[in-house]
Amino acid sequence: VARDSSGAVLPGVTVEAASPALIEKVRSVVTDGGGQYKIIDLRPGTYTVTFSLPGYLDETHIVRFLAPGAQTGIDATMRAAQATVSGSVTDGVNALAGVSVEISDGRTARTTATASSPLGSYSFADVEPGTYTLSYQLPGFGTQVIIVPVGAGEALARDIVLTRTG
Numbered sequence: 001v002a003r004d005s006s007g008a009v010l011p012g013v014t015v016e017a018a019s020p021a022l023i024e025k026v027r028s029v030v031t032d033g034g035g036q037y038k039i040i041d042l043r044p045g046t047y048t049v050t051f052s053l054p055g056y057l058d059e060t061h062i063v064r065f066l067a068p069g070a071q072t073g074i075d076a077t078m079r080a081a082q083a084t085v086s087g088s089v090t091d092g093v094n095a096l097a098g099v100s101v102e103i104s105d106g107r108t109a110r111t112t113a114t115a116s117s118p119l120g121s122y123s124f125a126d127v128e129p130g131t132y133t134l135s136y137q138l139p140g141f142g143t144q145v146i147i148v149p150v151g152a153g154e155a156l157a158r159d160i161v162l163t164r165t166g
Contacts, residue, residue: 002035002051002076009035010078013053021045044068051076055152081153086123089136092161095120099138105130136160
C-alpha cells in the first residue's frame with residue numbers, strides 16, 4: 001500500500017521493480033484507488049522497488065525474493081516534496097533591499113529581508129505544501145499582503161511592487 005505521511009492512501013503511484021532477474025529488467029504498475037498494487041511473476045533475485053508520484057519524494061526499497069511466487073508486502077510512506085518561494089521586491093522602477101518578507105501558514109511564520117545582491121531578492125526554501133500568507137514591509141512604503149497556494153515540489157516566484165507612502 002502506498003500512503004502519504006498523514007496515512008492517507010495514494011492512488012496513481014508508479015511502482016517499479018528493477019532486477020537483472022527480469023528479462024525486461026524493469027516491471028512497473030500503478031497503485032489503484034486504494035493505494036494497492038500487485039506485481040506478478042517475479043523471479044527469485046534481488047529487486048530495487050521504487051515508488052514515485054509527482055509532488056512526492058521517491059521511495060526506494062531493496063528486496064530479495066528467494067522463491068518463485070513468493071509474496072511480500074512492501075508498503076511505502078511517501079513524503080511531499082518541499083517547495084521554494086522566492087521573488088523580488090521593487091518600487092515599480094528600482095529593486096528594494098531591506099524589505100521584511102514574512103511567510104506564514106497561520107501556525108508558523110518565517111521572516112527574511114530582501115537582499116542587496118541580487119538587489120531586492122528574497123527566498124524561502126523547504127516550504128511544506130499548503131496555503132500561505134506572504135507580507136512585505138518597508139518603512140516609507142505601504143505593506144503588501146498576498147495569499148498563495150504552494151504545491152509540493154513547486155518553485156513558486158512572486159514579484160511584488162511596494163507603493164511609497166506620504
